[in-house]
Amino acid sequence: MIELHQLTAALYLLASLATFAGLALPGSSFGRLATWLLAGGALLHGLGFARLHTLVPPPPLTDLPLAVSLMAWLAVLFALALVRRGRLESLAGLVAPFAFLGVFYASLSLGGAAAGAASQAGGWPHLHVVLASAGLSLLGVAGLAGILFLAEDRALKAKRRAGWGRRLPSLEALDRVNLLSLAIGFPLLTLGVITGMLWTEGVTGHWWPSDAHATWSAIAWAIYGALAAARFAAGWRGREAAASAAAGFAFLLFAVIGIGVVA
Amino acid sequence: MRILLAGMNHRTAPLEVRERFAVDDPEPWLVKLVAGDEIEEAVLLSTCNRVEVVVTTRRLDAARHRLRAFFTRELGRGEALPEHHSPHAVLYEHVDTDAVRHLFRVASSIDSMVVGEPQILGQVKEAYRAASGCGASGPVLSRLFSSAFAAAKRVRSETRLAERPVSVARVAVDLARQIFETLEDKRALLVGAGEMIEMALDALRGAGLSGASVANRTPAHAGELARRFGATAHGLAELPQLLSAADIVLTCIAAERPLLDVPLFEEALRARRRRPIFAIDIGVPRNVDPEVNRLDGVYLYDLDDLGGVAEANAEERRRESVRAEALVQEEAERFDGWLSALQAVPTIRRLRARAEAIRSAELERAAARLGLSEDARQGVEALTRAIVNKLLHAPMSRLREQAEREEGLAYLEAARVLFALDDPTAPGAEADLDGGAASAADAAPGGGEDDGASGGGA
Numbered sequence: 272m273i274e275l276h277q278l279t280a281a282l283y284l285l286a287s288l289a290t291f292a293g294l295a296l297p298g299s300s301f302g303r304l305a306t307w308l309l310a311g312g313a314l315l316h317g318l319g320f321a322r323l324h325t326l327v328p329p330p331p332l333t334d335l336p337l338a339v340s341l342m343a344w345l346a347v348l349f350a351l352a353l354v355r356r357g358r359l360e361s362l363a364g365l366v367a368p369f370a371f372l373g374v375f376y377a378s379l380s381l382g383g384a385a386a387g388a389a390s391q392a393g394g395w396p397h398l399h400v401v402l403a404s405a406g407l408s409l410l411g412v413a414g415l416a417g418i419l420f421l422a423e424d425r426a427l428k429a430k431r432r433a434g435w436g437r438r439l440p441s442l443e444a445l446d447r448v449n450l451l452s453l454a455i456g457f458p459l460l461t462l463g464v465i466t467g468m469l470w471t472e473g474v475t476g477h478w479w480p481s482d483a484h485a486t487w488s489a490i491a492w493a494i495y496g497a498l499a500a501a502r503f504a505a506g507w508r509g510r511e512a513a514a515s516a517a518a519g520f521a522f523l524l525f526a527v528i529g530i531g532v533v534a
Numbered sequence: 535m536r537i538l539l540a541g542m543n544h545r546t547a548p549l550e551v552r553e554r555f556a557v558d559d560p561e562p563w564l565v566k567l568v569a570g571d572e573i574e575e576a577v578l579l580s581t582c583n584r585v586e587v588v589v590t591t592r593r594l595d596a597a598r599h600r601l602r603a604f605f606t607r608e609l610g611r612g613e614a615l616p617e618h619h620s621p622h623a624v625l626y627e628h629v630d631t632d633a634v635r636h637l638f639r640v641a642s643s644i645d646s647m648v649v650g651e652p653q654i655l656g657q658v659k660e661a662y663r664a665a666s667g668c669g670a671s672g673p674v675l676s677r678l679f680s681s682a683f684a685a686a687k688r689v690r691s692e693t694r695l696a697e698r699p700v701s702v703a704r705v706a707v708d709l710a711r712q713i714f715e716t717l718e719d720k721r722a723l724l725v726g727a728g729e730m731i732e733m734a735l736d737a738l739r740g741a742g743l744s745g746a747s748v749a750n751r752t753p754a755h756a757g758e759l760a761r762r763f764g765a766t767a768h769g770l771a772e773l774p775q776l777l778s779a780a781d782i783v784l785t786c787i788a789a790e791r792p793l794l795d796v797p798l799f800e801e802a803l804r805a806r807r808r809r810p811i812f813a814i815d816i817g818v819p820r821n822v823d824p825e826v827n828r829l830d831g832v833y834l835y836d837l838d839d840l841g842g843v844a845e846a847n848a849e850e851r852r853r854e855s856v857r858a859e860a861l862v863q864e865e866a867e868r869f870d871g872w873l874s875a876l877q878a879v880p881t882i883r884r885l886r887a888r889a890e891a892i893r894s895a896e897l898e899r900a901a902a903r904l905g906l907s908e909d910a911r912q913g914v915e916a917l918t919r920a921i922v923n924k925l926l927h928a929p930m931s932r933l934r935e936q937a938e939r940e941e942g943l944a945y946l947e948a949a950r951v952l953f954a955l956d957d958p959t960a961p962g963a964e965a966d967l968d969g970g971a972a973s974a975a976d977a978a979p980g981g982g983e984d985d986g987a988s989g990g991g992a
Contacts, residue, residue, distance in 0.1 A: 442810065443713065510830050
């Protein structure tokens with residue numbers, strides 16, 4: 272399991288390097304190579320998760336390193352699904368460095384956790400982690416698309432056209448990814464919050480735990496709620512939607528993982 | 535006769551300076567220029583990227599002063615410019631061969647912002663036509679411009695400079711793809727109906743654009759263009775409504791002040807729920823207020839911005855332009871040959887040499903046939919020399935006198951034709967010493983090609 276994770280991390284690292292080489296050398300086929308490396312990494316990553324069940328006892332997904340690894344895997348799968356469209360290859364490639372960091376962190380910390388409290392609450396904990404991770408990974412891709420949008424928008428406004436600009440997806444495509452990720456990611460995050468509440472209720476009898484993770488997650492969820500409302504009801508788009516997706520994801524990362532790591 | 539060229543272009547002056555000097559109708563300016571006694575002939579070329587005047591003069595320094603005053607006080611309308619953009623800082627001057635070569639480079643599109651673009655030749659032809667229409671151009675500029683057209687034609691057919699020009703339209707399409715995922719569901723608004731607009735519409739259509747509207751001051755012109763490309767035609771009054779439906783806006787129309795300003799774009803953005811607008815302004819003076827670029831969701835590119843983009847793609851063309859430069863140099867030397875042949879001294883010298891060659895050849899033959907004694911031979915020699923000198927005296931002194939005057943060129947040319955001075959097979963031609971005359975052999979004014987292509991509105 273751990274060896275598979277390390278191999279996965281290595282492929283994600285190579286995919287990251289190929290992506291940067293592709294952006295630096297327009298006309299080369301590094302971009303395509305990055306996509307294949309990323310796909311190979313995702314395959315190994317999936318095999319790693321499948322092998323979890325052969326371990327006795329199977330480590331719980333509620334273990335933070337494993338949850339981070341799952342998030343990275345789902346983000347890579349989502350990014351690979353986007354590659355089918357237009358010039359989104361480079362966006363997928365830029366997911367690779369983050370996936371590498373996630374898997375690298377997970378492979379360092381895996382194996383320490385024991386099957387603990389989670390097993391008492393039936394299926395809710397796993398469902399909570401899967402849904403929340405899926406939501407986080409999609410909102411993460413939205414944030415990344417937001418950052419790229421801001422960089423490209425600045426370059427276009429300033430009439431600077433570096434070589435890398437031509438390899439990046441168009442502003443419209445980035446805005447669409449942002450919209451799509453928010454449209455799927457926010458409901459998944461909402462379901463993650465609900466299953467988390469059901470888990471807590473099953474264990475403690477209360478709907479709401481009084482820990483920092485729950486409080487900050489609730490704030491992050493409310494922020495995304497406002498962002499989704501602005502985007503879908505008030506018709507936000509372009510620069511402001513991109514900036515808020517990037518800022519929102521930074522906050523979410525802090526609320527869900529940062530607090531967990533600190534704790 | 536000297537040739538002087540003065541002006542500014544996209545390299546020496548930014549758009550906001552060039553647009554202040556741009557001239558819509560050159561005729562009144564040309565009439566003013568040739569009214570004084572410093573300048574004999576003049577042509578004024580004003581395009582998006584340059585304002586240049588080329589003149590002929592017999593008093594170079596006086597003509598220089600006249601042109602500087604023309605740019606600073608007359609064309610510039612005395613408006614204050616920032617210090618580093620003062621006319622003195624942005625103006626360049628070229629004299630004689632340099633001026634000829636510069637003009638040839640301009641006409642051949644080597645000096646263009648987008649090297650190899652085809653419009654400039656039409657614009658140079660239009661400038662020459664305007665000058666000859668109001669009598670500002672005479673035999674020298676007429677010859678100069680037809681040589682320029684010939685040089686441009688050679689560059690176009692003998693190099694690959696114009697094969698795939700990075701036209702402004704292509705750069706615009708490239709940029710549009712950075713903003714939009716696809717052009718297939720996009721609509722364009724084109725303001726103006728000139729050649730640039732036509733080229734842009736063609737390029738956008740080629741990139742898959744779904745629909746277009748053409749707005750023009752004269753809706754009839756827009757209608758003709760619209761019909762050809764399956765677009766809709768409108769008057770300028772409809773601009774606000776058209777703008778809110780347009781994803782891409784391209785403007786190139788003659789207007790004193792911007793037609794599209796910030797409030798108009800703000801209104802359009804509201805109406806189209808903030809969907810982005812890519813605006814390309816290739817009008818000079820500009821048709822879109824530059825402040826529009828500050829609006830969120832609007833990407834405004836003017837001619838200078840597009841030039842910077844085109845620059846990056848032009849490496850290959852730059853290599854090809856080395857060959858074009860050589861062709862231009864060759865044509866410029868040919869013109870110089872013609873011009874120097876038209877000076878009085880070489881013509882008189884050649885006329886005398888021809889006459890002397892004929893006289894001595896005939897004398898040799900006669901002396902051999904008649905078996906003349908040395909004394910008799912010297913007598914006949916003196917006699918023939920006197921006849922030749924007397925015959926040539928009047929034409930040569932007339933040529934010398936007339937060459938000082940404006941119409942002198944016509945006399946010099948007439949002399950060259952009447953005495954067949956440029957014909958190397960004529961009797962006595964073996965005595966020709968001055969090399970310049972050879973290139974004047976094919977120097978009939980107005981011999982250049984003129985396909986009647988007209989300049990764009992740019």
